Amino acid sequence: MPSADDLKQRIEGSIPGARADVQDLTGGGDHFRATVIAPEFAGMSRIEQHRRVYGVFGADIGGPIHALSLSTRAE
Amino acid sequence: MSDTTDNTLRDAISEAIAENDVILFMKGTPEQPMCGFSARTAAALEELKAPYAAVDVLPDPRIRQELSGLSNWPTIPQLFVKGELVGGCDIVTELYESGELAQMIGVEPPAEAPRAAPAAAEPGAPPLQIDTTPLEDAPRRA
Numbered sequence: 001m002p003s004a005d006d007l008k009q010r011i012e013g014s015i016p017g018a019r020a021d022v023q024d025l026t027g028g029g030d031h032f033r034a035t036v037i038a039p040e041f042a043g044m045s046r047i048e049q050h051r052r053v054y055g056v057f058g059a060d061i062g063g064p065i066h067a068l069s070l071s072t073r074a075e
Numbered sequence: 076m077s078d079t080t081d082n083t084l085r086d087a088i089s090e091a092i093a094e095n096d097v098i099l100f101m102k103g104t105p106e107q108p109m110c111g112f113s114a115r116t117a118a119a120l121e122e123l124k125a126p127y128a129a130v131d132v133l134p135d136p137r138i139r140q141e142l143s144g145l146s147n148w149p150t151i152p153q154l155f156v157k158g159e160l161v162g163g164c165d166i167v168t169e170l171y172e173s174g175e176l177a178q179m180i181g182v183e184p185p186a187e188a189p190r191a192a193p194a195a196a197e198p199g200a201p202p203l204q205i206d207t208t209p210l211e212d213a214p215r216r217a
Binding site: 071 | 112143147148149150160161162163164165166169
């Protein structure tokens with residue numbers, strides 16, 4: 001079962017220069033909320049920004065990670 | 076790769092998206108949402124008094140599979156406006172609060188609509204009858 005810190009590491013390890021703040025919403029290791037700030041988000045639509053973060057987790061979204069609520073911005 | 080049934084289902088989903096200017100794929104129905112994120116997204120549309128079609132993805136897991144395959148978006152809910160994926164609960168909530176959602180849909184936000192997006196209601200009891208009418212009816216050509 002992933003922890004908030006696992007998610008943070010994976011986001012920051014996959015998106016160059018990203019800073020992620022991840023909370024486990026329920027304490028159950030399956031519903032998370034993340035705020036992600038990354039330079040590469042500049043010029044990307046919200047959809048593209050969220051897809052980029054979801055892409056880090058692939059099939060884990062909807063699997064072990066039931067829900068990942070996102071807030072993203074370039075700076 | 077996919078069998079005929081799945082292709083038919085994917086086609087039906089594409090057509091529903093093409094034929095409804097505002098269409099929400101959700102868990103449960105607007106009256107009986109089965110997930111807080113779906114509830115919150117439907118509630119934002121309700122506050123705007125926006126006409127929209129709703130499709131419950133729960134009756135058949137293939138709906139969700141095919142939809143995510145089409146949209147390249149992993150989670151439910153998914154809101155489409157004029158054939159384009161707008162996003163899930165987070166994005167719809169942000170767009171509601173900035174006023175962009177009403178703009179996109181082409182409605183004037185009612186004066187009584189709250190500025191902050193309505194909070195998610197608790198998921199209700201399971202519906203006795205699952206209404207899949209929008210999915211079955213929408214793709215049929217007149």
